[in-house]
Amino acid sequence: MKVCVVGASGQLGQYMVQHALDRGHEVVGVCRERSVGKLDRFKGRITIIPGATNDRDVIRKAVAGCDGVLTVLVPWGVQQYSSGTAQAVMDYSPPDARLVFSCGWHISRDGKDRYSWKLKALVAIAGPIARLFRLAELDDQVEACRRIFASTTKWTVVRASDLEEGDSQGLPVWSRHVGDAILESNLTRRVDFALFMVAALENDELIHEAPAIVGCQTPSARAGKA
Numbered sequence: 004m005k006v007c008v009v010g011a012s013g014q015l016g017q018y019m020v021q022h023a024l025d026r027g028h029e030v031v032g033v034c035r036e037r038s039v040g041k042l043d044r045f046k047g048r049i050t051i052i053p054g055a056t057n058d059r060d061v062i063r064k065a066v067a068g069c070d071g072v073l074t075v076l077v078p079w080g081v082q083q084y085s086s087g088t089a090q091a092v093m094d095y096s097p098p099d100a101r102l103v104f105s106c107g108w109h110i111s112r113d114g115k116d117r118y119s120w121k122l123k124a125l126v127a128i129a130g131p132i133a134r135l136f137r138l139a140e141l142d143d144q145v146e147a148c149r150r151i152f153a154s155t156t157k158w159t160v161v162r163a164s165d166l167e168e169g170d171s172q173g174l175p176v177w178s179r180h181v182g183d184a185i186l187e188s189n190l191t192r193r194v195d196f197a198l199f200m201v202a203a204l205e206n207d208e209l210i211h212e213a214p215a216i217v218g219c220q221t222p223s224a225r226a227g228k229a
């Protein structure tokens with residue numbers, strides 16, 4: 004498969020590049036010009052297209068001929084970074100390409116997620132503060148996902164729990180709604196979040212799904228599988 008990783012230089016992006024290479028995929032990475040050096044360890048093994056991920060020309064070049072596109076949706080700045088990125092990926096990817104997007108549990112597809120007071124408070128407080136200081140616009144990540152959910156492309160939106168670093172524990176488990184018992188532990192290793200994203204490229208059951216994921220070795224996942 005030819006796979007584009009949009010946001011390749013970030014922590015999640017670098018893990019996705021590694022997993023994609025491990026699976027034998029040809030990889031094209033997009034990242035900001037100033038971050039190209041973060042991908043030095045992949046030199047000669049991937050193609051890098053430097054630029055902002057919401058630059059439509061950059062995305063048009065990067066996704067050309069790709070069978071799959073893995074997009075890190077981030078809300079940084081006040082510049083429609085998430086929605087601009089998602090829109091460009093949907094507009095320019097080949098019609099049959101598998102599109103897999105990352106976000107957090109705070110995104111809801113159908114409004115049936117049940118959130119803890121902690122997450123509700125975090126979104127309610129952090130969102131306006133981040134916007135006030137022009138650091139991030141969480142609403143734009145919501146807008147990006149609204150557009151993805153409405154699109155006829157072959158999308159999957161992977162919604163991750165809280166994240167931690169550490170060695171891989173295997174493919175996370177998932178459920179349709181935050182609040183489902185299997186997700187209660189609310190923790191996933193970042194390396195396994197990336198694994199889920201890359202594996203989703205070849206899992207057609209995840210087309211038009213917004214799986215909420217949690218680490219497969221967490222207590223709630225183990226209890227759910229028992």
Ligand SMILES: NC(=O)c1ccc[n+]([C@@H]2O[C@H](COP(=O)([O-])OP(=O)(O)OC[C@H]3O[C@@H](n4cnc5c(N)ncnc54)[C@H](OP(=O)(O)O)[C@@H]3O)[C@@H](O)[C@H]2O)c1
Nearest residue numbers: 010012013014015035038076077079105106107163164166
């Ligand atoms: N962090 C969490 O606890 C958490 C929890 C659940 C879900 N998620 C989701 O996981 C995904 C990855 O998040 P992460 O926190 O792990 O971050 P990450 O993988 O380190 O990715 C951050 C990305 O944002 C880019 N970036 C940073 N500052 C920027 C700026 N000012 N303007 C434009 N781009 C900028 C980085 O590019 P450079 O390399 O160029 O800096 C990188 O591609 C996101 O979709 C997030 O919603 C995160």
